[in-house]
Amino acid sequence: MVFSKKRSFTMLAALLMVSLLLSACSGSKTDSSTAAETDKASDSKTLTIMAETSSHADAFKSIIPDFEEKYGVKVNVVEMPYDQYQQHLKLKFISDQAEFDLAYVPIGWVPEFQLADYITPIATEQAKLDELELDDFPGIDNAYFGADKQLYFLPYMNETHGILYRTDLFEDAAEKKAFQDKYGYELQPPQTMQQYKDIAEFFTRPDENLYGVTLMGENSILSGFGFYNRLFNYGGDLYDSNYKQQFNNEAGLNALNDFKELFQYASPAAKQYGWSDASSEFLQGRSAMAEMATTVAQMAQDPNQSTIVGKVGFTAIPANDANTSDIKRFYLPYGFVMTKNSDNQEAAFQWLEFATSQEMMEKAAPVGNIPARTSALTGKLASEYSFYKPHADIMNSFRLETLPLIPEGSTITGEILPNAVVKYMFGERSAEDALKEAATEFDELMKSRGY
Amino acid sequence: MPSQPRERLWFVLPGVLIIVLVLLIPILAALGLSFFSYPLQRPDLGIHFIGLDNFKRLLADTTFMNSLWRSVQFTVGAVASEMIVGTILALLLKSHVWGKSFFKVAFMVPMMMVPVVVGVAWRLFLLPDFTPLGPIFQFLHIPFDTSKLLTDPGWAMFSVILADVWQWSPFVMIMMLANLQGIPDDVYEAAQMDGASRWKTFWTMTLPLVAPALLSVAVLRAMDAVRTFDLVYILTSGGPGTATEMVSVYNYKIAFSRYDMGYASAVSTAVMIVLAVVIFGALYMLSRGGKKR
Structure with missing residues (x-):
């Protein structure tokens, strides 16, 4: 079939308009999300994390270069405002389009995701769980869900x-x-x-x-x-x-x-x-x-x-x-859950272990995070951040429960x-x-x- | 030129398909969902057919009825004000004023703004800590407590209407200006020769001639006003209390806070039915008015 120049131009213009329209309708994803999807198609070693636009997300984003350098796995964070985030996650899960590996969420959202089988335990083998040094997280008992009480949630910030x-x-x-x-x-x-x-x-x-x-x-x-x-x-x-x-x-x-x-x-x-x-x-x-x-x-x-x-x-x-x-x-724990459909679960675990280590929590905290680990709260940052001590005191002196x-x-x-x-x-x-x-x-x- | 009815159908088919795909399927899906229980928070409970239960619940739901009433208050208040302000602006721009083209464009700026931005701007403008209105009222010796504008339930509805009037009066202005410019000058010349005053000319000639257009614009604005969501959500979030929680905000809360999708569909179906009755009534009046003339 031979197209005249005029018709080719018209079709090109139409295609351009459709692409523009589609990109306009694609919601409030940040640039990184588009990049994430493109990269995901071409490189299986790309970890995609969904998150609410927040200072704590900024904090863990700041350590991405360290992780990429250490593990050779690229990390893309897709952020959106809190109001849209919960709906977006639910719709992605329900429509079976959860093309991300981890989601950064408040603990209150976890039961629903776990009950519907959208997420998978962070780890089940004791050796792997030990690597996470879970005793260092106050309130970690709340992170176990399901009839067989598995670890579905790994805290990053306790508020x-x-x-x-x-x-x-x-x-x-x-x-x-x-x-x-x-x-x-x-x-x-x-x-x-x-x-x-x-x-x-x-x-x-x-x-x-x-x-x-x-x-x-x-x-x-x-x-x-x-x-x-x-x-x-x-x-x-x-x-x-x-x-x-x-x-x-x-x-x-x-x-x-x-x-x-x-x-x-x-x-x-x-x-x-x-x-x-x-x-x-x-x-x-x-x-x-x-x-x-x-x-x-x-x-x-x-x-x-x-x-x-x-x-x-x-x-x-x-x-x-x-x-x-x-x-x-x-108290309000925020942390990571792993999606069941993720084909990068090993890399996702590596990220979790890396990002929630005391060293990385202390590195990221100044950007805008309140570390979930006691060791990071009482460590070298305690003198610089005067609210860490009263925050830790609140966590110890009241009967603390999650939402x-x-x-x-x-x-x-x-x-x-x-x-x-x-x-x-x-x-x-x-x-x-x-x-x-x-x-x-x-x-x-x-x-x-x-x- | 095709002469067979079957051949003509091919020309109509794309349009029909678009209407079916874009209009009918979503409406039917929403209508269908309103007969089901579908708690999105609990996928383990599944979707169950519950007949008319959602609609029975709706009729007993005083929060829904109150939010519907607030939508009526907002729609009547906003649309009536917009019709008056828009028509006055159109009349001014039709007369010989300086800078007509500039004002025509300037008045249209609010209409070009995204409702969320309008909401944020008006929120900052009206919140007691930020509003410049306090010193202005003080200077003019008007004893008014500006902190009431967003925090007093009665004044909050006024503030939401004010923001909507600010944004959408230009739309009425443009539509009315187009209609006014369509009235031949000799009508006014004849009135002038008969010694009619400007007020009488407006009341007995201009207004009846533009009345069908006014009604059409009012219907369009009313449809839009009932659905107003973003402006209210940003400006007041339905507050203070529930003073500005209109049916669109209530519907959003049912769908995306309670995740009760079946009931949310019943709410939107009910609103669609109420709106359709009112709009068709108005259009019927419009067509009857046209026939009489």
């Missing part, structure tokens, strides 16, 4: 929630005296909820563009955490061992009231704050404290993101009194309960009605899923 506070304000002599005069005790990081409220009240000075505390009121798991920590303080929980809800009670009501009360010492905008708004407020020095996670303590050390470098301390979210040993707190490790966990913690929190905070429901509605939704969900 805890706490209170970040401005050491320059807390250590200022004039502030200390004024606080002592007003409240009758010394200004120091809060040890009880009452102290936390007093300090938040003391530093609430809108005229000076300073608020007592940065909180997050967005309808998401972020406002949920504010409620959960207080719920645990009052002896409540999400559900018991029989999956019966434990929040529609006196503890739940007290927790809602406590959380709402604290918003009077936060910026009016805090009721709508998500993660970035809140971290930006604290890092720009517009609040004395922030109820957030360790990641922000890490960001506070970066002069490109923070105006309060070297002026930030970190402490636990207090219980109602100083005794915390039996108070539950969530619910059932597939419905994210719906309960990320939607049903935050809905109740914001409905109460904004006056749409009374505390009683908000919790009652949440309990009904919880019961319906669990019943429909066969619990």
